[in-house]
Amino acid sequence: MPDKNSIKVQAIAAFDDNYFWLLSDSHCAVVVDPGDADPVIAYLEDQQLSLEAILITHHHADHIGGIADLLNWAEQSRQAPPTVYGPAGEDIKLVSDSLMQGDSIHLDNPACLLWVLDVPGHTAGHIAYYAEIGDQKHLFCGDTLFASGCGRLFEGTPAQMLTSLDKFKNLPDETLVHCAHEYTLSNIKFALAVEPQNQDLLEWKLKAESLRQVGKSTLPTTIAHEKLVNPFLRCDTSSVIKAVQRHCEEEQLKPSKISEPVEVFASLRAWKDIYR
Ligand SMILES: [Zn+2]
Structure with a gap:
């Protein structure tokens, strides 16, 4: 049984501003929303990792576009086929295990348990994954919540999205939030138009700008931080x-x-x- 504390969670940057989040131990990995297979394969090969599973939050192309090529790569490299998990409420080709609120996934490699949350709003069947790994809590929220912002309502109603965001607000404050896009600076600009006097937001703007200036990600964020600086949670x-x-x-x-x-x-x- 691998040490759960040895599981790493990191982002693979892709396209203009996407992040594909990857959980891995020393041998195996799980990737969330791989919109493109190439950067994922490059990372897995560099780190000599096999792919255990693919987790999908919703049906948009920049979140699912890499599934087929990742399955082909696994087959060509003689690995067991990765399980592809996705939302029960959306019809996504190549998803083999459909999930909804209340479901959980028990992964062997890397060893972790993920819970599924229904979070409609951005799309009708959008789901999120929540995991507790060692004493660290993680949320993979797709395009529902962003640092200082939230997803557009392409298919859902405001009431649905607010209910979804409230589910996130009820998670432990220290939960790390792994959003699927680097939209932080433009979100902060809008957040400051809403709350120009928000001191936490003003401080966050400086920090986020300095991170971006040196090419670093502003993510993950935390639930506690978003409650202070995200107008959509306020x-x-x-x-x-x-x-x-x-x-x-x-x-x-x-x-x-x-x-x-x-x-x-x-x-x-x-x-x-x-x-x-
Ligand atoms: Zn989307």
Whole structure:
């Protein structure tokens, strides 16, 4: 039985701003949302790792585009075929095990247990994976939550997305959040338009900028940090409610009596959609 503390979690950067997250021990790896096989194969070959499983959060091409080539690579390198896990609510070619809220996955290599959360909103059947490895907690949230932002509502309703984000808020504060894109700086720009006085956000902006200046990732973030700096997790705070009310009045969008979190969230998401 491998030491659970020896499991590494790291990002493989791909395309313009995607991260494919990889869990690995000294022999085996699991990859989340491989939109492209090439950078994953290059890493696995360099580290001499076999691929145990592929975890998919939702059906978008930049999250699933590498599945077929990874399965071919595993076959050509005479490995056991990786299991491909994905959401039960979405029809994704090559997914062999469909998952929904309440399901869990017990992986042998690397040895870990992952729980599945239904988090519709960005897409209708989007799922997320939560794992406790040693004393460290991890969330693989696909395109539902980003550092200081959240995914666009392509298929779901604001109420669904808010419920999904609330599930994340209820996870332990120290949970590391492994988002699928490096959108942090542009998200911070919008977050500061909403909460220009948020001191945590102002500090985070400086830190994130210095990380990006030297080509480093701003991820993972944590649930605790997002509760402080992410307006989409703060739809029940007075500063965000007031900012949304002011924005709607200025844009003459609707009668200004927006106060329910779901109304605040819907207006905030619509504001971000057009914000430049
Ligand atoms: Zn997506």
